[in-house]
Amino acid sequence: MLFKTLTVSEARKRIANTLGAPAAEFAPLNEALGRVVAEDLKSPEDVPSFDRSTMDGFAVSAADTFGASESLPAYLRVAGEVLMGRVPGGVLDTGEAWAIPTGGMLPEGADAVVMVEHTENAGPDTRGAEKWVAVLRPVAPGENVVRRGEDARAGDKIIKAGRRLRPQDIGLLAACGVNSIKVRKRLTVGIIGTGDEIVDVGVVPQPGQVRDVNTVALAAMVEASGGKPLLFGVVPDELELLQRVLREAVATTDLVLLSGGSSVGTRDLTLRAIEALEQATVLFHGLAVRPGKPTVGAVAGGKLVFGLPGHPVSALVIFEILVRPFLEPELFERVPLRARLRRSLHSAAGREDFVRVRLHVENGELAADPILGKSGLIATLSRADGLVRLPLDAEGAAAGEMVDIFLI
Amino acid sequence: MLFKTLTVSEARKRIANTLGAPAAEFAPLNEALGRVVAEDLKSPEDVPSFDRSTMDGFAVSAADTFGASESLPAYLRVAGEVLMGRVPGGVLDTGEAWAIPTGGMLPEGADAVVMVEHTENAGPDTRGAEKWVAVLRPVAPGENVVRRGEDARAGDKIIKAGRRLRPQDIGLLAACGVNSIKVRKRLTVGIIGTGDEIVDVGVVPQPGQVRDVNTVALAAMVEASGGKPLLFGVVPDELELLQRVLREAVATTDLVLLSGGSSVGTRDLTLRAIEALEQATVLFHGLAVRPGKPTVGAVAGGKLVFGLPGHPVSALVIFEILVRPFLEPELFERVPLRARLRRSLHSAAGREDFVRVRLHVENGELAADPILGKSGLIATLSRADGLVRLPLDAEGAAAGEMVDIFLI
Numbered sequence: 002m003l004f005k006t007l008t009v010s011e012a013r014k015r016i017a018n019t020l021g022a023p024a025a026e027f028a029p030l031n032e033a034l035g036r037v038v039a040e041d042l043k044s045p046e047d048v049p050s051f052d053r054s055t056m057d058g059f060a061v062s063a064a065d066t067f068g069a070s071e072s073l074p075a076y077l078r079v080a081g082e083v084l085m086g087r088v089p090g091g092v093l094d095t096g097e098a099w100a101i102p103t104g105g106m107l108p109e110g111a112d113a114v115v116m117v118e119h120t121e122n123a124g125p126d127t128r129g130a131e132k133w134v135a136v137l138r139p140v141a142p143g144e145n146v147v148r149r150g151e152d153a154r155a156g157d158k159i160i161k162a163g164r165r166l167r168p169q170d171i172g173l174l175a176a177c178g179v180n181s182i183k184v185r186k187r188l189t190v191g192i193i194g195t196g197d198e199i200v201d202v203g204v205v206p207q208p209g210q211v212r213d214v215n216t217v218a219l220a221a222m223v224e225a226s227g228g229k230p231l232l233f234g235v236v237p238d239e240l241e242l243l244q245r246v247l248r249e250a251v252a253t254t255d256l257v258l259l260s261g262g263s264s265v266g267t268r269d270l271t272l273r274a275i276e277a278l279e280q281a282t283v284l285f286h287g288l289a290v291r292p293g294k295p296t297v298g299a300v301a302g303g304k305l306v307f308g309l310p311g312h313p314v315s316a317l318v319i320f321e322i323l324v325r326p327f328l329e330p331e332l333f334e335r336v337p338l339r340a341r342l343r344r345s346l347h348s349a350a351g352r353e354d355f356v357r358v359r360l361h362v363e364n365g366e367l368a369a370d371p372i373l374g375k376s377g378l379i380a381t382l383s384r385a386d387g388l389v390r391l392p393l394d395a396e397g398a399a400a401g402e403m404v405d406i407f408l409i
Numbered sequence: 410m411l412f413k414t415l416t417v418s419e420a421r422k423r424i425a426n427t428l429g430a431p432a433a434e435f436a437p438l439n440e441a442l443g444r445v446v447a448e449d450l451k452s453p454e455d456v457p458s459f460d461r462s463t464m465d466g467f468a469v470s471a472a473d474t475f476g477a478s479e480s481l482p483a484y485l486r487v488a489g490e491v492l493m494g495r496v497p498g499g500v501l502d503t504g505e506a507w508a509i510p511t512g513g514m515l516p517e518g519a520d521a522v523v524m525v526e527h528t529e530n531a532g533p534d535t536r537g538a539e540k541w542v543a544v545l546r547p548v549a550p551g552e553n554v555v556r557r558g559e560d561a562r563a564g565d566k567i568i569k570a571g572r573r574l575r576p577q578d579i580g581l582l583a584a585c586g587v588n589s590i591k592v593r594k595r596l597t598v599g600i601i602g603t604g605d606e607i608v609d610v611g612v613v614p615q616p617g618q619v620r621d622v623n624t625v626a627l628a629a630m631v632e633a634s635g636g637k638p639l640l641f642g643v644v645p646d647e648l649e650l651l652q653r654v655l656r657e658a659v660a661t662t663d664l665v666l667l668s669g670g671s672s673v674g675t676r677d678l679t680l681r682a683i684e685a686l687e688q689a690t691v692l693f694h695g696l697a698v699r700p701g702k703p704t705v706g707a708v709a710g711g712k713l714v715f716g717l718p719g720h721p722v723s724a725l726v727i728f729e730i731l732v733r734p735f736l737e738p739e740l741f742e743r744v745p746l747r748a749r750l751r752r753s754l755h756s757a758a759g760r761e762d763f764v765r766v767r768l769h770v771e772n773g774e775l776a777a778d779p780i781l782g783k784s785g786l787i788a789t790l791s792r793a794d795g796l797v798r799l800p801l802d803a804e805g806a807a808a809g810e811m812v813d814i815f816l817i
Contacts, residue, residue, distance in 0.1 A: 034629045086606030102672035106617040169790040172626030198494030209514040218580030264510035365811045382577040403773045
């Protein structure tokens with residue numbers, strides 16, 4: 002078959018075109034943190050549902066305070082007191098003030114609040130036992146008030162589809178009384194390791210053997226992206242065995258990651274196992290990217306299967322740029338950070354490069370120090386704070402240039 | 410008592426001084442994602458434990474290839490083949506090459522690998538059936554090889570204490586065979602809401618009432634920071650009742666957050682309930698920060714108790730800058746991002762300001778658009794990507810200045 006080398010963005014498009022609408026389910030608010038919203042969320046009501054004071058003081062009609070000053074206060078009759086959580090027991094008339102706590106509901110007729118610090122107790126007036134307050138500064142209509150619907154109006158879009166919910170989003174949903182949220186189903190991601198030289202993390206490797214890094218790290222990546230990892234172990238380099246495990250993974254999960262070897266032989270094995278699946282279409286075989294060139298993308302029975310490179314850094318970078326966006330859709334739109342590159346990096350035109358970097362602040366801006374090292378060295382990725390992206394049309398980037406950074 | 414107003418950094422120091430060493434426990438590697446490492450981790454062994462090829466090709470003694478070219482190849486005898494996961498069945502002698510796959514173990518005597526693309530099959534020689542390979546380019550010692558210990562040497566510090574483990578860190582620990590990790594115990598954080606006007610999220614608020622935003626959002630913040638939230642509900646503004654719930658929370662959790670009202674009356678109530686705790690010391694009462702000035706910090710029986718402001722934005726910002734660093738210690742050291750401010754912000758000297766911003770890339774750098782809005786409006790925090798910090802000694806920041814940003 003033809004070797005279909007695609008750019009990362011072409012690969013993303015081809016994958017997106019094969020995918021149906023993501024399945025959705027309802028999550029209660031207290032389990033919705035980190036879930037991805039399936040459709041735009043609207044506020045069912047005005048929040049708050051009434052005009053609220055943001056200060057301790059006096060609810061007034063602003064017009065009654067115009068022109069007030071320390072030398073010429075506006076004297077208002079204290080006609081009542083607002084209690085927390087209660088409807089005021091009357092209407093505010095011209096010339097009146099109601100004592101009100103922060104968070105209290107404004108009485109009808111009031112349109113502003115005078116802070117208690119800007120008033121003086123004027124005592125009972127000459128006509129009897131009534132209480133009066135001297136207002137020392139004018140307030141504008143709406144001052145020190147949160148208006149009905151100022152946080153959210155009924156019907157306002159409050160959270161966009163594709164957003165992964167953060168604590169403050171949970172707070173906003175609580176404020177609006179949205180107790181159950183339509184979210185994308187968590188994808189179950191099957192992970193298969195391959196390689197005759199790979200031993201389990203708990204085993205002491207013999208000379209010639211190395212421990213399984215990729216399936217362990219990929220499972221953590223899936224978890225960190227909001228998916229559910231399902232491990233199918235490390236399979237020896239035998240086609241029939243690999244085919245059997247792969248068939249089972251495709252049948253029982255939503256998406257499968259094959260962490261193949263890096264040698265030509267084991268890469269062929271991965272590709273043959275994928276091609277042998279029922280209804281398999283290889284979407285691409287080879288990407289114009291470094292690291293991660295030998296990546297395979299396929300769809301089988303409507304499910305995505307990725308053959309990832311064997312070098313751990315390559316596998317994790319490809320996960321980050323190609324797989325993770327399908328678990329966390331908002332990543333597609335995420336704004337990259339910008340940093341000043343501290344040494345020149347070479348890259349071939351027609352290929353995207355992702356280079357590990359450490360970040361720090363220097364001269365008031367973010368600076369990126371490239372970490373050089375073979376893509377077989379997982380320690381280099383653990384030392385990194387992010388990845389610099391060198392775009393397709395660039396032949397590298399010079400020291401001192403501003404570059405795109407993705408935190409990892 | 411005296412009103413002790415502190416700066417945020419003084420408050421952090423005072424808190425840190427009252428805390429003992431954090432409790433630790435062991436977590437298995439597959440449950441360690443997101444946990445905070447309790448002490449520096451060292452590699453128990455060299456990784457890899459042998460020299461490994463990073464290419465498909467031929468293991469050689471580099472000296473045998475010096476001067477080789479397309480017109481004058483170096484001819485080497487193919488003396489053996491390295492199998493994946495196996496110790497090579499012999500030693501490489503001068504003038505010999507061993508076929509080797511990516512990931513294969515170099516035979517003794519070999520110090521480099523020639524990529525298969527840089528060789529030609531030279532067929533059997535005139536003397537008999539032996540296989541020969543023509544090397545078309547020289548290789549340097551160490552070329553296309555990961556040396557023993559190149560990923561990590563036995564005794565190397567591989568992860569620093571205080572690091573919150575990311576997927577690539579899990580991968581590195583797997584590579585080194587670290588199967589069980591000493592991590593800080595997850596702190597259980599008790600959360601108490603107060604306020605006569607607050608109703609549960611599932612209840613339709615009557616006029617004058619609002620839904621509980623703070624305890625729901627704080628619980629999500631605790632969860633997102635790796636802690637375990639324990640909710641004690643919303644307590645009406647009654648001192649005795651509040652004291653009882655607070656005592657129970659202090660007795661059964663590691664740290665307590667009181668989300669008090671914003672009116673002077675409810676703030677007094679919060680403070681009195683805290684002061685009534687056994688062995689209570691108020692560390693600060695009032696912070697030189699906006700939003701969040703009326704924050705109270707105390708220690709009671711060795712446990713931290715925070716009285717957070719009632720406005721949701723204030724409560725969440727204070728959580729972010731003051732509480733979260735104790736759940737995720739590495740945040741103390743985290744490099745802030747830098748962005749160009751798109752409009753001027755005012756701030757009083759002697760006070761730190763945290764302003765909500767949206768971020769985007771403009772002219773090759775990160776730009777921050779302030780979101781203005783009262784701190785009672787949770788929607789403003791849901792629209793924000795980060796917080797700009799205006800330091801203590803600044804009187805604001807001008808449009809066009811570079812400022813510190815914390816993602817939220």
